[in-house]
Amino acid sequence: MASLDLKRRMKNLLMFLPNMLSLCGRLMTDARVPRTEKLLFAGAILYAITPLDLIPDMIPFVGQIDDVYLIALTLLRLINRTDERVVREHWRGGGDIIQLADAVAELAPKLLPQRVNRVLTSRVQAGPGKLSFNTLRSKEAASPLLIEVGQEAGAARLMKD
Numbered sequence: 001m002a003s004l005d006l007k008r009r010m011k012n013l014l015m016f017l018p019n020m021l022s023l024c025g026r027l028m029t030d031a032r033v034p035r036t037e038k039l040l041f042a043g044a045i046l047y048a049i050t051p052l053d054l055i056p057d058m059i060p061f062v063g064q065i066d067d068v069y070l071i072a073l074t075l076l077r078l079i080n081r082t083d084e085r086v087v088r089e090h091w092r093g094g095g096d097i098i099q100l101a102d103a104v105a106e107l108a109p110k111l112l113p114q115r116v117n118r119v120l121t122s123r124v125q126a127g128p129g130k131l132s133f134n135t136l137r138s139k140e141a142a143s144p145l146l147i148e149v150g151q152e153a154g155a156a157r158l159m160k161d
Helices: 002-014 016-028 035-049 062-081 084-090 097-111 114-120 133-137 151-160
Strands: 124-126 146-148
Touching: 016 035, 016 062, 016 084, 035 062, 062 084, 062 097, 062 114, 084 097
Parallel strands: none
Antiparallel strands: 124 146
8 A cells, every 4th residue: 555655656746847837738728817827837838848947957856946946936926816726627736736836936945056046036026924825825815925026126136146
């Protein structure tokens, strides 16, 4: 029984990035997803399938962290702007996609080099409070989870770090 559970977990881990890419593709065809979010998903897909990006994908595991992180940030932005059921309807992988995206958004910055993390998040920042699953679930959280930063502020943030 434990062997079967381990196989299922390994399959979910190996299929996580392909499942995330498929999810983005399905969300791009959903009429309930705003046009801006569709464009962001298209950009995230292009970034993920391009082998040469901030961390080259030829480096096993580490090369995919920035790809998954960017997709997770894009998903969290969509969840903040629409109903989370839209994302859940399209998810075909294991586990709850909302929890997975939240976990990736919290863990990936700790694994990425600081410079890469700054580049990926230079145009967004966490809203007031902590960006977490509990914040997502709270109906009291009226403020946005991710805030788009103006060009000047993003550039100043990059220069500061």
